[in-house]
Amino acid sequence: MNVNSFDTLLKVPTGVLQISDLLPTSMDRDNEGIHLSLVIPTYKERDNIQNVIRILSQLLDELIPKDYELIVVDDDSPDRTWEVAQFLTREYPQLRVMRRQKEKGLSSAVIRGWQVARGRVLGVIDGDLQHPPEVLTQLLSGIQQGADLAVASRHVEGGGVSSWSAVRRFLSRGAQVLGLILLPGVLGRVSDPMSGYFMVRRRAIAGAILNPVGYKILLEVIGRGQVNEITEVGYVFCERQEGESKVTWKQYIEYLHHLLRLRLSIGRSGRMNEQTGFPVGRFLRFGLVGLSGVFVDMAMLYLLSDPTTLALPLTRSKIIAGEIAILNNFFWNDAWTFADVSKKQQEWHQRLKRFLKFNLICLAGLILNVLVLNLVFNFIIPNRYIANLIAIAVATIWNFWVNLKLSWRVTDVK
Incomplete structure (x- = not known):
């Protein structure tokens, strides 16, 4: 059965959150792989998903026709976002859909999507159009020019936020400063370590066991991967037009938890753990x-x-x-x-x-x-x-x- 048929969803991977250096095989697809696999993690995005898929497909059809795939990973949304996305696979052959019912969380959703991806380059973009799709052009260019990681940043030339309150700006910058104190070797490599919009070469993170908390998967990619060259491009973070914001105090607490866990695992104690068990x-x-x-x-x-x-x-x-x-x-x-x-x-x-x-x-x-x-x-x-x-x-x-x-x-x- 064709993977894009209306009644078929991707099987959810289980086990450790680890990306293989070998491209997943499929009985119904070529096993040579493609250039880009772009994961779109969703939860309650029924009002946005059709527009997102349409815009991304039009853009990537021009940039890398038939050399990409879009993977929607939905955390069993009560509004049945996954069902809407599944219906769209009939119109968009590059679209694949996964419905997770036992796991939750944006970061793990992205990794599960990457685990079934066939791309030599792995990417992530929000499913609410707060990440402007046109920036994909610059991210792809950065990868093609040799970067292992291309990050869309709000804090370089051309970047910014559209209408954040002073409190949210303060919390965002405060979280970044705290991260620089705890993990200077990770957060110091990029201007926007809290970005959720980036592309990374598969080989740079293949084999690493990822252990994210909350939303900030970029910390895991830089901290645990073999990422050498990094490029950044500016983008303006836009307020969502449909649906509700998912930013709460819980995300800031999870971010702190993630920093501490990463600090302990990749620092001196992490090396001791590997050496002594x-x-x-x-x-x-x-x-x-x-x-x-x-x-x-x-x-x-x-x-x-x-x-x-x-x-x-x-x-x-x-x-x-x-x-x-x-x-x-x-x-x-x-x-x-x-x-x-x-x-x-x-x-x-x-x-x-x-x-x-x-x-x-x-x-x-x-x-x-x-x-x-x-x-x-x-x-x-x-x-x-x-x-x-x-x-x-x-x-x-x-x-x-x-x-x-x-x-x-x-x-x-x-």
Whole structure:
């Protein structure tokens, strides 16, 4: 059956987010590949998608006729954007459509599209016409002149934004400055690292395991790919004419999360991870969560055991304080440290199972903690708070390693 028939959608790839250096084969298409595969990630773009496909097809038919493909990757939009795009495949033979029902997120949608793409050059453009299609001409030219990556930028000559508020401009620039502080070797290479409009040679990112968070996939491409020469072209970011904006505070939080994850994975800790097999980045996140638990633990220990407050026995106070800290740590670890695993097991009984495992492991760690606390307090340093910090450090290593192996594992599969 022809891949562009009305009743056929692309099969959604599974597994790691990795681009092959070999072009995907197809029984119904030539296996020689094409020049450009342009992915259009969509969610609730029913009012825009037909116009987008029409404009892009007209433009690319003039630039590289029959040497491109458009791949719409829709996250199962409630307005059935994917269905409208699928209908259009009868009119536009270069159009292919994927409907994702189990995964969400713009960045992963782009990568899934690239995984089925046949192009030697991979690109992405928004599905709402906020990225002016005519800039594709300049991006293609940049690639043809030898660049590994061609980025459409709002911050070079010819670039800008049409009608952003002062608050949004401030947040955008603030996010860029923060990125330059955390990842100067990545964000310092382009003027607009938050751009979602670019083209990259397949060979530059082939084989790299991508691990994006949120919307800013360009960070992954530069940070994890083998990108040498980069060119930038200016464009004016336009306000959408149809549909609703998807920019929320969540995107800024995800951007910060992405920066931290990328910093840990490609920095010194990332190299240590590769050399030793120990997940240093994940351990650091676990440690930061544990630090929040320290404050909870210390505060509760003071409230319960200090002579000026409740003056309960030290051991009893420690057990209560430790259990409250365990509850705090579980929620943060589930949402951040092991979020990649948690997202695959989001049902309440799966979360309860993780919590019970985490609690049992940490209770064992709490027993270890209490033993170390009493040993240090009674025989080495007669200061309850210093002894408590030492006990927490010992228990942290235990808690991380055993939880890594037992609590946050994908064990429920369909």
